[in-house]
Amino acid sequence: MLGRCDTPLREAYDVAVLDLDGVVYRGRDAVAGAPEALNAAQSAGMHLAFVTNNASRPPTTVGEHLRSLGVEASDDDVVNSAQAAARLLAAQLEPGSKVFLIGGEGLELALRERDLVPVSTVADAPVAVVQGYGPDLPWKQVMAGATLVHDGLPWVASNTDMTIPTASGVAPGNGALVRLIADFADREPEVAGKPQRALFEETLDRVGGERPLVVGDRLDTDIEGGVAIGWDTLLVLTGVTGLEELVAADPSCRPTYVAPDLAALAEPQPEVTHEGDASVAGGWRARVVDGALQVEGEGATADWWRAVAEAAWTHLDAEGQPVATDAVRPPE
Structure with missing residues (x-):
């Protein structure tokens, strides 16, 4: 646990x-x-x-954003899935190989960093396809890349996240477009990003x-x-x-x-202890009664979450069903 x-x-x-x-x-x-x-x-x-x-923004852009928020961050400390995708391709291809790009600036820069050449037309004779999130992708480029994937070229996806957060709410992520191409080509990509x-x-x-x-x-x-x-x-x-x-x-x-x-x-992370059927962290005691989570006590918010997680997972492993949480609310 x-x-x-x-x-x-x-x-x-x-x-x-x-x-x-x-x-x-x-x-x-x-x-x-x-x-x-x-x-x-x-x-x-x-x-x-x-x-x-997120493969669309290069490390310099992310680093600037972090520093604007007051985080002491170096561009060299930013690592994205575009770099991981380029790493996978560089292990398979010769330096200077042409790679069809379905993605944005971050992916293009990562390919060049690995001495690979991003291209955007079939006429350029690419030997592999790489795919990442690009908010301004033209549909004809997606179609051309999907055809190359269908024809069997090596295919690496930066990630398969189905959603991304935007200023106007949750939107389809790179994973949604990966799924479209995978269904069309009847195959799955090699994935670089988490997990x-x-x-x-x-x-x-x-x-x-x-x-x-x-x-x-x-x-x-x-x-x-x-x-x-x-x-x-x-x-x-x-x-x-x-x-x-x-x-x-x-x-x-x-x-x-x-x-x-x-x-x-x-902070240290104290061990959650067990007293009978209760998981205890700080001043909180969490248990499951008739499939429902119950929490009693008072104390630090972090201890509440620790007690709840331990009790809930113990029940899930034993019963195969998550606990009902309707009757509990996390402390503010």
């Missing part, structure tokens, strides 16, 4: 592999307290890697570190990817994951630690 750390996380781990949207910022604005928590972690000696499945290994491996190659901690807000990308590669994980509840998603998490996407926000980097 949940892990235990007797020292502040920023001391126990030498690099935080941080997701961005929902963890550091939401849209253009910082998550409350995130810049201060990250700068304090760096001052304490923790290296920060800013890792995103696959390539992006995590690219991150350590670029920023270094021996004791990484994956920090994210999504169970199905950030946490699942960390679990798969064998790295400890911290789920923060400032993004897309709420109570309903947390209690239903299967072992493949359960975090080592769970916390309300990035302030957890400065």
Whole structure:
């Protein structure tokens, strides 16, 4: 179940592999307290890697955004799925090989960095196809790329996220277009982004570190990817994951630690204990009665989430069904 750390996380781990949207910022604005928590972690000696499945923005653009929010970030500490996709292709192709691009500027720059040549027409005789999010993609380019994939060229997708956050709400992500091409071509791509290994491996190659901690807000990308590669994980509840998603998490996407926000980097993570059928964290006791979650007590918000996660997962593993959460509300 949940892990235990007797020292502040920023001391126990030498690099935080941080997701961005929902963890550091939401849209253009910082998550409350995130810049201060990250700068304090760096001052304490923790290296920060800013890792995103978004392949459209190059690291320089992301770095500028982070610094505008008050985060002490270097462009070299930003790693995206475009770089991981280019890494996969460079391992398969000769330098100078032409790659058909279905994507934006970030993917184009990543290919050139690996001495690969992005092209956008079939007449250029590409030997592979790479696909990532590009908000201004012309449909004829998508059709041409899909035909090449159907014909059997190697095909790498930066990520398969079905949605992306936008200023006007949730919109279809790269995964939606990947699914369209996959159905047309009757095959699946090699995927570079989270939860696959390539992006995590690219991150350590670029920023270094021996004791990484994956920090994210999504169970199905950030946490699942960390679990798969064998790295400890911290789920923060400032993004897309709420109570309903947390209690239903299967072992493949359960975090080592769970916390309300990035302030957890400065804190130890106490062990959740068990007293009879209750999971106990701080002043909170959580149990499941007739399939419904019950929580009693008072104390820190972080302890409430720890007690709830432990009780809910114990029930899920024993009964095969998530607990009902209608009668409980997280503390403010």
